[in-house]
Amino acid sequence: MASRLKLARFLNCCKVDTLSSCYRQSIFKVSCVRYLSTSKTNMTDKKLFTPGPLGTSPSVKSAMLRDLGSRDVEFIQLVKDIRKKLVNVAGVSGAEFTAVPMQGSGTFAVEAVFQTALPRTNAKVLVFENGAYGKRLGKVCEVMGVEVDVVSFPENEYVDVKKVESLLKGNNSYNLVAMVHCETSSGVFNPVVDVGKLVKKLNPDCTYFVDGMSSFGAVPLDIEDGCIDFLVSSANKCLEGVPGFSYAIARLSKLMKCKGNSRSLSLDLYDQYDNLEKTNQFRFTPPTHTMLAFYKALEEFEKEGGVTGRSARYQENCSILKSGMKELGFQEFLEPYHKGYIITSYKFPDDPNFNFNDFYMKLNERDQVIYPGKVLNADCFRIGNIGYLFPQDIRYLLQCIKDVCKEMNMTLPLKK
Numbered sequence: 001m002a003s004r005l006k007l008a009r010f011l012n013c014c015k016v017d018t019l020s021s022c023y024r025q026s027i028f029k030v031s032c033v034r035y036l037s038t039s040k041t042n043m044t045d046k047k048l049f050t051p052g053p054l055g056t057s058p059s060v061k062s063a064m065l066r067d068l069g070s071r072d073v074e075f076i077q078l079v080k081d082i083r084k085k086l087v088n089v090a091g092v093s094g095a096e097f098t099a100v101p102m103q104g105s106g107t108f109a110v111e112a113v114f115q116t117a118l119p120r121t122n123a124k125v126l127v128f129e130n131g132a133y134g135k136r137l138g139k140v141c142e143v144m145g146v147e148v149d150v151v152s153f154p155e156n157e158y159v160d161v162k163k164v165e166s167l168l169k170g171n172n173s174y175n176l177v178a179m180v181h182c183e184t185s186s187g188v189f190n191p192v193v194d195v196g197k198l199v200k201k202l203n204p205d206c207t208y209f210v211d212g213m214s215s216f217g218a219v220p221l222d223i224e225d226g227c228i229d230f231l232v233s234s235a236n237k238c239l240e241g242v243p244g245f246s247y248a249i250a251r252l253s254k255l256m257k258c259k260g261n262s263r264s265l266s267l268d269l270y271d272q273y274d275n276l277e278k279t280n281q282f283r284f285t286p287p288t289h290t291m292l293a294f295y296k297a298l299e300e301f302e303k304e305g306g307v308t309g310r311s312a313r314y315q316e317n318c319s320i321l322k323s324g325m326k327e328l329g330f331q332e333f334l335e336p337y338h339k340g341y342i343i344t345s346y347k348f349p350d351d352p353n354f355n356f357n358d359f360y361m362k363l364n365e366r367d368q369v370i371y372p373g374k375v376l377n378a379d380c381f382r383i384g385n386i387g388y389l390f391p392q393d394i395r396y397l398l399q400c401i402k403d404v405c406k407e408m409n410m411t412l413p414l415k416k
C-alpha cells in the first residue's frame with residue numbers, strides 16, 4: 001500500500017504536459033520501471049506459474065503507459081513493424097507468409113482461421129485432439145455449424161502419426177485438418193511437422209492449421225517443412241506481451257483464396273489482412289496499449305536470442321522445476337519420454353493431509369499462483385514455467401511448495 005501511495009504521489013507531482021514530455025525523454029518510463037521492479041506491494045508481486053495470463057516484465061508493462069491514436073503515424077508504423085517481426089519469429093519468408101493480428105484472446109484467432117479458411121458450403125474439418133485445447137478446436141467448428149470429425153488420442157500420449165496416416169489414406173473429403181502443437185492442458189508436444197507432411201502428401205489441397213498458442217516463439221518449429229498454412233498464437237503467451245490480441249501466421253497463397261468465406265464480420269481474417277495491407281490500420285478499435293507493450297516484448301525477445309534464447313530459459317526453468325518436484329516426491333502425469341517444457345502436470349500426492357484447495361491457497365498467500373489440472377482422467381495440478389519467469393523464481397516456488405507441504409503436515413519426501 002505504501003508504495004502504491006508513493007506512485008500516486010509521484011504521478012501527482014508531474015503536471016500532465018510535463019508528463020508526456022518526460023515520457024519522450026524516457027524519464028517517466030524509467031521511473032515507472034524502477035517503481036515496478038523495486039516495489040514490494042504492487043500488482044506484479046504474484047508470480048504466475050500458469051498457462052496464461054502470464055507474467056510480463058516491468059519494462060513491457062511500462063511501455064503501454066501512454067495513449068496513442070489508431071491513425072497516429074507512430075501507431076501505423078508500430079503495426080507494420082510488429083507484423084514484420086512476427087513473420088521473422090515464425091522463421092518464414094515474408095513473400096510467402098503474412099502475420100495478421102486479431103483483437104481478442106487466443107481463441108479469437110482460432111475462430112477467425114476456421115471462419116476464414118473454410119468455404120461457406122460443404123466444409124468438412126478433421127481435428128486430432130489429445131486434450132482440452134484440441135477439443136476446443138472441434139467445439140469452434142460445431143458452434144459454427146461446420147461438419148467436423150474429432151479423432152481423440154489419450155491425454156498422456158502424442159497424436160499418433162501412424163493412426164493419422166491410416167485415417168487420411170483414402171479419405172480426401174476434408175477441407176482442413178487442425179491440431180494443437182503444445183497441448184497446454186497436459187504439457188504434451190504433438191508431432192505437428194510429421195502430421196503436416198502427411199496431410200500435404202495424402203491430400204494436397206487440404207488446409208493445415210496448427211494452434212501454436214503456447215509454443216510459438218519458445219519451441220523451434222519449421223512451418224515450411226511442416227506444410228503449415230495457418231498457425232495462431234497470442235500476445236500473452238511465450239512472446240510475453242500483455243493480453244489483448246492474438247495473431248495468425250498465414251500462408252499467402254491460401255489466404256488469398258479466402259475472400260468472402262467468413263460468416264463473421266469481426267473475425268474475418270482475410271478482411272483484416274486486406275485492410276491492414278491497404279491502410280496499415282485495424283478495421284475496428286485496435287488494442288493500442290497492448291501493441292505498444294508487445295513491441296517492447298518483441299525487442300526483449302530478440303535481445304534474449306529469439307526462439308533459441310527463450311527456449312533455453314524455459315527449458316532451464318522446467319528442468320529445475322522437475323528435479324525439485326521429484327526430490328519432494330511429486331509424480332508427473334506424463335511419462336519421462338515426453339519432452340515438453342512449457343507446463344508440467346503433477347498427480348495429486350497420495351498423502352492423507354493433501355488437499356488441493358488448501359495447497360493452492362497457501363501458495364497463493366505466498367504470491368505463488370499455480371493452476372488446477374485440466375486432464376480428465378487423473379487428479380492433477382499444473383505448474384507452468386513460461387512468461388517472465390527465471391530460474392530463481394522456480395527455486396523460490398519450490399521452497400514455498402516445501403514449506404506449504406510441511407505446514408499441511410504432509411510427509412516429505414512423499415510416498416510413491
Ligand SMILES: *Cc1c(COP(=O)(O)O)cnc(C)c1O
Pocket residue numbers: 051052105106107108133180182183184211212213214234
Ligand atoms: C492459451 C491457449 C489458447 C487460447 O486461450 P485464450 O484463453 O483464448 O487465450 C488456445 N490454445 C492453447 C493450446 C493455449 O495454450
